[in-house]
Amino acid sequence: MxxxxxxxxxxxxxxxxxxxxxxxxxxxxxxxxxxxxxxxxxxxxxxxxxxxxxxxxxxxxxxxxxxxxxxxxxxxxxxxxxxxxxxxxxxxxxxxxxxxxxxxxxxxxxxxxxxxxxxxxxxxxxxxxxxxxxxxxxxxxxxxxxxxxxxxxxxxxxxxxxxxxxxxxxxxxxxxxxxxxxxxxxxxxxxxxxxxxxxxxxxxxxxxxxxxxxxxxxxxxxxxxxSCEVAEACKILENTYRAVNIALVNELKIVFDRMGIDVWEVIDAAKTKPFGFQAFYPGPGLGGHCIPIDPFYLTWIAHTYGLHTRFIELAGEINTAMPHHVVDRVISALNEQSKPLKGSRILILGAAYKPNVDDCRESPAVELMELLQERGAIISYSDPHVPALPPLRGYTIRLESTPMTPETLESQDCVLIATDHSLFDWDLVVRHSRLLVDTRGVTRGRVKGVNTTIVGA
CATH class of the missing domain: 3.40.50.720 (NAD(P)-binding Rossmann-like Domain)
Structure with a gap:
């Protein structure tokens, strides 16, 4: 035409x-x-x-x-x-x-x-x-x-x-x-x-x-x-608000862990306040197409006006560093078991960026797979919503989902919980994993297997 x-x-x-x-x-x-x-x-x-x-x-x-x-x-x-x-x-x-x-x-x-x-x-x-x-x-x-x-x-x-x-x-x-x-x-x-x-x-x-x-x-x-600009700024505000608050609880998680305090229990207690508080939860990093990206759009346009959004940039640094923090926790947990990361078999539970979807865009789970694989670990993953990792911008790893069975769990040196899908049988995971690194707090209060070690991350 x-x-x-x-x-x-x-x-x-x-x-x-x-x-x-x-x-x-x-x-x-x-x-x-x-x-x-x-x-x-x-x-x-x-x-x-x-x-x-x-x-x-x-x-x-x-x-x-x-x-x-x-x-x-x-x-x-x-x-x-x-x-x-x-x-x-x-x-x-x-x-x-x-x-x-x-x-x-x-x-x-x-x-x-x-x-x-x-x-x-x-x-x-x-x-x-x-x-x-x-x-x-x-x-x-x-x-x-x-x-x-x-x-x-x-x-x-x-x-x-x-x-x-x-x-x-x-x-x-x-x-x-x-x-x-x-x-x-x-x-x-x-x-x-x-x-x-x-x-x-x-x-x-x-x-x-x-x-x-x-x-x-x-x-x-x-x-x-x-105006168009007000509508554009509205979207940036919505997601920057979430990114900053998630960065706050991610940082507090690291601090409270060092102090021997369970951050999940703290959040559960704080959210009983009927005003002035909204619960946000820590995790292995940010995912999806909006929250990990939008704050950087705002900082970029602010720089063109000669301004530095220090608070937002700091939040971005904290959230971006979370996958590396999780890897350090995995290394430390394996060391406690007298095992090096290199050559260890690690099963990642969840590939999607959030529960109960098949969306892997900017997923911290995928970044964890690449970081651990780069350091010599033998990586597999299980996700009922993601049968195979799709091609993703910035990543080269290609894997297919492994069925989550007792035998699979027991064969791993470490099981890393990255996404808390409701289809996962968490009691099964806790009973049959030897070393379990939990980034989502889903194992709290569950009965462990006799040989199970659980580490928060």
Missing amino acids: TPTDPKTLRSGPDFDRDLAQSLRNRIADRSARVGVIGLGYVGLPLVELFASQGFTVLGFDVDESKVVRLQAGESYIGHISSERIQALRDGHRFEASADFSRLSEVDAILICVPTPLGTHREPDLSAVIVTGRAIGAYLRPGQLVVLESTTYPGTTRDVLRPQLEARGLRAGGDYFLAYSPEREDPGNPRYSAANIPKVVGGWDPTSGELAQALYGAVVPSVVPVS
């Missing part, structure tokens, strides 16, 4: 008002067609949400294997069943494509692409830029473009918008531009895209109002803010 020159489509002084009203009407009667770019842990739930509310959705992804699977009604995300994808396909509400020229067919384009960190922990917005160029090649007057990918304040205005406007269209007059941060929490049984309030900030008032109307058609609560 050859891109149409957008300038030839303009029709007079009321052009922008007519375009806005037309899109407003199409959203209201659900005849607007929604495009979602990036069909992963954020994009696919968004597809399901809009399709379930009566919109026709066209999903885009550069990974053609994903497109093929979705077209066949097959899911590749653990908490979204294939039956749900097949129902969307059977209802003729969803189609997947790798042909980005079809962007001209949709009325609203929602961008859900990865925004990872680069080698030096700088923002990597290459996916946003490439996606913006792809949209810009086929952008037509009257379309609404919304960025959902987590990023620093100013990205929608200064990074995405120039890519969209390469052929002459202008935000707020020819097309409409907004930012609405994703708030997806994979595997959360209580909250999903359908019931989480949606923050929306527009490039201009009309763009903001149209984005509010679009999301308001599918979620019970929309929170309008004054």
